Amino acid sequence: MSPTAGTAAGTALDVAGVGKDFRGLRALSDVDFRVGEGEILGIIGPNGAGKTTLFNVICGALRPDAGRVVFGGRDITGASPDRIARAGMVRTFQLMRPFGSMSVLENVSLAAQHRRQSRHGLRKRSLDVVERVGLGEWAHCGATELPTAGLKRLELARALAMRPKVLLLDEVLAGLVPAEREPVLDLLAALREEDGTTLLFIEHIMAAVMRLSDRVLVLDQGRVLAAGSAEEVTSDPRVIEAYLGEEPGGDDD
Ligand SMILES: Nc1ncnc2c1ncn2[C@@H]1O[C@H](COP(=O)(O)OP(=O)(O)O)[C@@H](O)[C@H]1O
Ligand SMILES: [Mg+2]
Incomplete structure (x- = not known):
């Protein structure tokens, strides 16, 4: 059992020890984190880090090889995407x-x-x-x-x-010019403020991550490299190194 987070609000999502392999490629390895109700979690990491795979596992498109996903206190590991969507x-x-x-x-x-x-x-x-x-x-x-x-x-x-009670956004700002991003960011902020929606958002545009996130999770080569405030993770030397090492199609271990 993982230790309790001790937050005042309840836990919306608990991802515990999740692993996923694609024919020998370790796409996710022992990924552990929690998201509180009404929290906004930014997820960043170089291309191929496993961000989209993580969403696929959380939302039931892929079954993890290890670990579990608990949503609103219920173990939903391996449930169908449809059932998970209906559950919120x-x-x-x-x-x-x-x-x-x-x-x-x-x-x-x-x-x-x-x-x-x-x-x-x-x-x-x-x-x-x-x-x-x-x-x-x-x-x-x-x-x-x-x-x-x-x-x-x-x-x-x-x-x-x-x-949705929990909404997962995979690069919703990609392909938008800055003027188009603002209203989307305002809408996401309003979703939390007015509807109490919990948000997990994968994003490459750092200004958006800095503005919106309560906490940021950094993935690199399928592992959680760092987690903390946007300021903390972006000044973390390991995070900076992971991004400097980014190269197109680079996938070596
Ligand atoms: N369905 C799949 N089959 C095989 N390999 C996959 C599949 N989906 C993703 N991968 C691989 O898993 C790794 C993580 O991919 P992905 O989760 O899309 O990364 P990100 O979203 O962080 O860019 C990459 O090496 C990718 O090529
Ligand atoms: Mg992706």
């Missing part, structure tokens, strides 16, 4: 894949159906979410008509339509 833990994807033949609103409604609710509730919820992410004017446009920034917002809207 939802993730966005790094590569967006909306249904191109459907409108923005229909894409969001489809996601909203994951949570059982009345037809009226579903439509209202979907419209609210579309407005909230700033896609109101695009609601009835085809999803494929959206520019990159719009697709990112749609991906976020689909996740929000499922009313």
